């Protein structure tokens with residue numbers, strides 16, 4: 009397995025199992041389908057595979073509502089299939105990161121079924137119960153991320169239970185040591201199966217101080233993570249990445265500085281939230297602003313330059329497609345997708361590729377709300393329309409930032425249903441699958457796929473890419489994102505034109521007429537820079553000077 013220190017040249021690929029590959033024709037992706045595509049992932053060159061949840065679940069939130077942490081949902085296959093996936097992946101030097109969803113369970117988890125059955129249940133205190141407010145309503149005005157109150161009344165007991173997500177995802181009470189012990193034991197049984205580590209769902213919420221309405225970064229959060237590290241993965245060569253929407257760079261150091269013995273790294277979302285409306289959130293999309301975007305990336309690269317570690321991502325199963333969000337999914341789709349790949353993979357940290365990103369898959373624009381499946385979009389659409397927001401505004405917000413953009417089936421080829429299923433797909437495909445698919449990408453030496461493959465290979469070959477210091481250049485430029493990576497005598501210059509415009513850059517004296525070697529480019533290779541640099545639309549390249 010990856011020694012905890014040797015993992016820094018790894019690249020992670022995220023699979024959303026429901027939409028990756030269907031092997032039994034039921035229209036939903038499954039473990040057999042993933043196994044059938046391991047050769048493809050090995051060809052891409054990734055070494056870690058973050059698997060979104062495949063555990064038993066009523067699928068209220070597509071598996072982020074778990075009713076049995078140690079059994080596999082029938083639609084995904086069996087535990088034997090899961091063990092086969094771990095083995096087959098390892099045979100290709102690919103290690104599985106399981107998705108650990110322990111801020112909450114499903115309301116069908118036996119713990120909750122028992123807890124809600126009686127106030128005397130020995131599992132009552134596994135969850136968060138509060139008496140009604142004096143007016144008989146919810147204990148406080150906390151809102152759920154999926155619309156409505158974060159409190160649901162259990163009529164027989166007259167008490168409310170907390171759920172920061174759907175009403176069917178009751179929050180676990182992490183202040184109860186029995187909860188921590190049960191979760192640690194479950195994690196160790198998964199580690200004993202040979203997984204490479206965990207991605208940890210909304211892990212910044214497990215220290216919540218409910219009565220102070222402090223939901224993220226509660227006072228016991230880091231204590232619980234240090235306990236978890238000691239009790240489970242800390243003793244193994246594991247990789248852990250926490251999903252922490254609230255994290256600042258200072259928090260990220262607390263989570264990921266090696267001596268803290270908490271996590272390997274975290275997902276922070278400042279570069280994502282940057283373009284959400286402060287009041288309407290993601291449903292009112294703000295135009296991309298490169299200067300603000302660069303400042304955030306620069307801040308994070310600088311803050312974790314020598315302690316802690318960055319995760320690097322443009323997208324995941326909750327976010328719009330990278331090329332639609334940060335590039336151009338029209339006539340410049342391929343060149344801008346390659347630019348985004350170079351930009352991500354030449355930063356310092358661990359790159360995450362979301363399924364389909366490596367072939368430049370794009371957002372989807374379904375016309376009707378009935379075409380969508382995501383509980384978050386469906387609930388918030390209803391809630392906002394009821395508040396008087398127009399259909400056009402909400403469907404526009406879903407088109408720009410809805411989670412189903414990332415959940416339409418993986419596009420394998422131009423055959424029916426893009427080769428994803430020979431059944432009825434659980435969600436419609438993106439109509440562009442006849443042009444945008446893996447088969448076409450593998451047949452085209454200039455495809456986005458081979459650009460990713462090259463970047464992943466370079467990371468394994470070049471310590472400069474893994475360990476080199478980051479230093480932004482052209483910091484004030486509103487259309488170009490550029491930086492240097494330096495390690496000992498080597499300097500890498502990375503230049504990305506984030507626009508469809510032809511640009512002319514004045515090259516600083518110290519970078520002029522140096523003889524370099526072009527590491528990668530999405531246009532003509534560059535070896536040397538003169539006083540002026542003409543950039544094509546979305547042109548991106550990296551030159552190494554020794």
Ligand code: TEU
Nearest residue numbers: 069072109153173209210253290326411
């Ligand atoms: O996401 C946490 C989360 O907060 C996001 O759903 C976020 O609220 C939303 O995408 C922004 O509008 C994690 C999982 O990644 C997500 O799929 C789950 O739905 C959620 O937790 C609950 O488990």
